[in-house]
Amino acid sequence: MRKIHSKDKLIETGLELVLKQGFNATGVEAVLKHAKIPKGSFYNFFSSKEEFGLELINAFSTRNGAAMRESLEDRSLNPLERIRKSFEQLIAIFERRKYSGGCLIGNLSLEI
Secondary structure (H helix, E strand, O other): OOOOOHHHHHHHHHHHHHHHOOOOOOHHHHHHHHHHHOOOOHHOOOHHHHHHHHHHHHHHHHHHHHHHHHHHOOOOOOOOHHHHHHHHHHHHHHHHHHOOOHHHHHHHOOOO
């Protein structure tokens, strides 16, 4: 049976590599090799590396935005507690990543 390659696998791998080494230093070939996905599969999902980068930003924003939104929209807490809780959640994310990688959007901004 033929192995099915998913867009999600490429995005997960891309996020991991770009957070470690930056967008400009991460080639499509490296993402494909690390994900163990053939080159043709990448171009079925993305027309270019730049389009892939936009998908990485969307994935990163969706994940981190959901955590932040949950805290910031919690009406059971006063505004200061909401902000404090959102920062605590960010700290937990960075701790899980052993303080490596930073913020994808901040990192990309610096590369530009």
